[in-house]
Amino acid sequence: MESRVNVAGLSVAPELHAFVREEALPGTGLTEEAFWGGAAALIGDLAPRVRAAVTRREELQAAIDGYHANPAHSPLDPEHYEEFLREIGYLVEEPAQVAITTEGTDDEIARVPGPQLVVPLLNARFAANAANARWGSLYDALYGSDVIPETEGREQGSSYNPTRGDAVIAHARQLLDEHAPLAQGSHADATGYAVDDQGLVVTLAGTTARLADPAQYVGHQGPADEPTAVLLRHHGLHLEIQVDPTHQIGRTDRAGVKDVVLEAALTSIMDLEDSVAAVDAADKVQGYRNWLQLMQRTLTADVSKGGETFTRGLAEDRTYTGPDGEVTLPGRALMLIRQVGHLMTSDAVLDAEGQEVPEGILDALFTGLGSVHDLRGEHAGGNSRAGAMYVVKPKMHGPDEVALGCEILARAEQVLELPARSMKIGIMDEERRTSANLKACIAAAADRVAFINTGFLDRTGDEIHTDNAAGPVVRKAAMKSTDWIAAYEDNNVDVGLECGFQGRAQIGKGMWAAPDDLADMVEQKIGHPKAGANCAWVPSPTAATLHAVHYHQVDVLARQDELKAGGRRTSLRQLLTLPLGDPAAWSEEDLRAELDNNVQSTLGYVVRWVDAGVGCSKVPDLSGTPLMEDRATCRISSQHVGNWLRHGVVTTDQVEEALRRMAAVVDEQNAGDPTYVAMAPAFDGEAFLAARDLLLHGAEQPSGYTEPILHRRRAARKAQLAGA
Numbered sequence: 001m002e003s004r005v006n007v008a009g010l011s012v013a014p015e016l017h018a019f020v021r022e023e024a025l026p027g028t029g030l031t032e033e034a035f036w037g038g039a040a041a042l043i044g045d046l047a048p049r050v051r052a053a054v055t056r057r058e059e060l061q062a063a064i065d066g067y068h069a070n071p072a073h074s075p076l077d078p079e080h081y082e083e084f085l086r087e088i089g090y091l092v093e094e095p096a097q098v099a100i101t102t103e104g105t106d107d108e109i110a111r112v113p114g115p116q117l118v119v120p121l122l123n124a125r126f127a128a129n130a131a132n133a134r135w136g137s138l139y140d141a142l143y144g145s146d147v148i149p150e151t152e153g154r155e156q157g158s159s160y161n162p163t164r165g166d167a168v169i170a171h172a173r174q175l176l177d178e179h180a181p182l183a184q185g186s187h188a189d190a191t192g193y194a195v196d197d198q199g200l201v202v203t204l205a206g207t208t209a210r211l212a213d214p215a216q217y218v219g220h221q222g223p224a225d226e227p228t229a230v231l232l233r234h235h236g237l238h239l240e241i242q243v244d245p246t247h248q249i250g251r252t253d254r255a256g257v258k259d260v261v262l263e264a265a266l267t268s269i270m271d272l273e274d275s276v277a278a279v280d281a282a283d284k285v286q287g288y289r290n291w292l293q294l295m296q297r298t299l300t301a302d303v304s305k306g307g308e309t310f311t312r313g314l315a316e317d318r319t320y321t322g323p324d325g326e327v328t329l330p331g332r333a334l335m336l337i338r339q340v341g342h343l344m345t346s347d348a349v350l351d352a353e354g355q356e357v358p359e360g361i362l363d364a365l366f367t368g369l370g371s372v373h374d375l376r377g378e379h380a381g382g383n384s385r386a387g388a389m390y391v392v393k394p395k396m397h398g399p400d401e402v403a404l405g406c407e408i409l410a411r412a413e414q415v416l417e418l419p420a421r422s423m424k425i426g427i428m429d430e431e432r433r434t435s436a437n438l439k440a441c442i443a444a445a446a447d448r449v450a451f452i453n454t455g456f457l458d459r460t461g462d463e464i465h466t467d468n469a470a471g472p473v474v475r476k477a478a479m480k481s482t483d484w485i486a487a488y489e490d491n492n493v494d495v496g497l498e499c500g501f502q503g504r505a506q507i508g509k510g511m512w513a514a515p516d517d518l519a520d521m522v523e524q525k526i527g528h529p530k531a532g533a534n535c536a537w538v539p540s541p542t543a544a545t546l547h548a549v550h551y552h553q554v555d556v557l558a559r560q561d562e563l564k565a566g567g568r569r570t571s572l573r574q575l576l577t578l579p580l581g582d583p584a585a586w587s588e589e590d591l592r593a594e595l596d597n598n599v600q601s602t603l604g605y606v607v608r609w610v611d612a613g614v615g616c617s618k619v620p621d622l623s624g625t626p627l628m629e630d631r632a633t634c635r636i637s638s639q640h641v642g643n644w645l646r647h648g649v650v651t652t653d654q655v656e657e658a659l660r661r662m663a664a665v666v667d668e669q670n671a672g673d674p675t676y677v678a679m680a681p682a683f684d685g686e687a688f689l690a691a692r693d694l695l696l697h698g699a700e701q702p703s704g705y706t707e708p709i710l711h712r713r714r715a716a717r718k719a720q721l722a723g724a
């Protein structure tokens with residue numbers, strides 16, 4: 001193993017140093033001296049501030065725990081509690097007026113509502129797919145999901161089922177009728193699509209029709225009288241009717257339509273946080289390299305599936321002939337990068353005192369270096385046409401931490417010689433101190449904020465952790481209908497609109513965490529645009545395509561106008577309501593079911609994290625429904641068990657017993673994976689022990705985060721594997 005490199009007073013892991021020297025710096029115009037010198041100064045100035053912010057969190061939490069431990073504060077007097085939170089500085093004075101001034105953002109951020117895909121960045125195959133998910137086949141999404149039910153005759157089967165195909169085609173034609181209607185007649189009766197000097201001409205039985213709104217026609221590909229693609233626009237989003245009468249599907253269609261392709265993942269978040277397992281310099285470099293190659297548009301991944309092997313690269317832009325000349329549209333989603341929050345440190349770089357550097361600072365520097373390639377030089381503009389880098393900053397607690405996050409970016413801009421405020425910030429509203437001080441948080445980032453987003457999963461974990469000493473919380477599933485969460489979701493939109501986000505920045509909503517239940521998603525996730533969100537998270541390209549339909553169904557900007565006119569719908573008091581439950585109302589069966597659910601989901605997630613380095617997994621729950629599990633869902637489960645343990649709702653023995661029983665269940669669920677190492681019957685592997693630590697000691701972790709335990713156990717497992 002090569003030894004660490006000393007540069008500008010820093011001690012740098014050799015793989016990171018080589019990555020910077022050989023891959024990331026060339027083409028940026030920056031010298032090694034300037035880069036490492038700037039990095040060292042930034043680290044020297046800001047690392048102590050990050051550490052102090054983390055210490056401050058612990059002081060506040062200790063004060064809150066002390067408050068609840070005092071019997072005089074039970075039952076809780078909401079007014080007194082709020083006063084107390086002000087006194088200790090947890091709540092700050094809300095600024096009267098805040099108007100964000102962020103400039104230089106892309107349309108996908110500021111002006112066009114649409115789906116936001118999230119993807120673990122360490123997985124190049126998925127990441128390339130997520131970049132390309134800007135455009136998604138509606139036919140494939142409908143055919144391959146449960147949106148078209150598999151009723152008799154409509155099963156997916158192993159080869160193309162024309163009866164199912166007909167249902168898909170009918171569904172897509174209905175969508176065209178709803179969102180690009182003809183002046184008369186229906187797309188369902190189309191026998192041909194053509195273009196003339198007045199736009200789109202659709203041939204129907206014995207007649208022709210035009211679009212009810214001819215301006216919806218944007219362009220076409222191929223000859224005008226026999227186009228291979230016709231491009232339409234609605235609510236700022238494009239839809240492409242693809243025609244090929246020789247294609248397997250096209251030849252069954254009277255108009256030769258082979259697909260309807262939707263503009264889907266307008267933006268994709270390349271994630272270095274909740275969905276990845278990155279515990280050392282080698283892992284971090286893999287993430288930084290993938291980001292760099294996305295910015296240079298060179299990322300590729302070898303894919304083997306269905307007996308075929310191919311190399312996946314990044315999609316090209318799309319070109320059409322429009323009424324006034326050539327029209328070019330982006331082929332790839334606008335990519336954002338989610339860096340880590342303020343808590344964790346990394347030994348990828350040690351500072352002058354030999355201390356690990358805050359990982360968030362490293363992410364700012366090294367993903368920033370990757371983005372330089374998009375912001376100047378030969379690859380410039382391949383991602384952001386507006387010259388911006390979009391940083392999603394998770395798990396910040398309150399306005400001071402937001403200000404610190406912005407300062408890190410401002411200093412990174414200087415090191416990287418980027419224009420001031422070109423690094424925009426997305427504030428994840430996923431910790432309670434941020435929700436309760438949201439307007440002040442936005443004020444702290446007013447000149448660079450590009451999004452706020454309700455990360456309700458982490459937010460639920462933080463709610464449980466913050467309130468832990470107050471009493472036992474409601475069951476996990478009941479959290480979704482508590483007062484605080486309703487207030488949190490509404491408040492985020494209302495405050496965002498009040499601060500001038502409309503037309504400037506995104507107001508986003510959280511993840512659909514049941515990746516295979518897409519019929520339910522289609523039914524429920526329309527609630528996000530209806531709530532005034534101009535983007536919401538989806539777990540896969542298929543989900544992005546289906547969720548895109550919601551932005552055709554809802555005029556988000558009009559909805560935002562209505563909400564703005566109505567003003568705030570909720571109060572701080574409601575936001576600060578504690579989700580406490582009544583143990584007397586829970587039967588033995590309830591308790592066992594709740595514990596089993598939390599223990600099984602933790603084990604199912606953690607075993608792949610620790611043993612295989614997979615940071616986001618589809619884990620079947622006890623009823624067999626596959627659920628997306630990531631660090632945030634794991635935080636909820638571990639905090640829930642920790643809370644019930646603390647209040648004697650369950651005992652340590654019960655948790656230990658459930659751990660062993662559920663480990664066997666998870667082993668069984670993974671039996672088909674030849675690389676899987678069973679946890680039972682020894683129960684002594686790092687994965688099992690990580691889950692056990694999380695469930696028995698999760699409540700004592702900083703902010704109830706899963707990272708410290710997961711990182712430690714994964715590093716130990718990697719060492720074992722390296723030794724073996």
Ligand SMILES: CC(=O)SCCNC(=O)CCNC(=O)[C@H](O)C(C)(C)COP(=O)(O)OP(=O)(O)OC[C@H]1O[C@@H](n2cnc3c(N)ncnc32)[C@H](O)[C@@H]1OP(=O)(O)O
Nearest residue numbers: 118119126129130274275457511539540616617618628632
């Ligand atoms: C609380 C939070 O922070 S939420 C944000 C963090 N969570 C995420 O980012 C979720 C991202 N999603 C995922 O990681 C995955 O979809 C999972 C883990 C949920 C399911 O993964 P799998 O079980 O492998 O999915 P499945 O087998 O159904 O599909 C795999 C295919 O879909 C693609 N795919 C799945 N998810 C994604 C994604 N997010 N982006 C791009 N492509 C994806 C894969 O590339 C693969 O296609 P390929 O074979 O052509 O490469």
Ligand SMILES: O=CC(=O)O
Nearest residue numbers: 455456457458632
């Ligand atoms: O990061 C998202 C969340 O819900 O947590």
Ligand SMILES: [Mg+2]
Nearest residue numbers: 274455458632
């Ligand atoms: Mg989160």
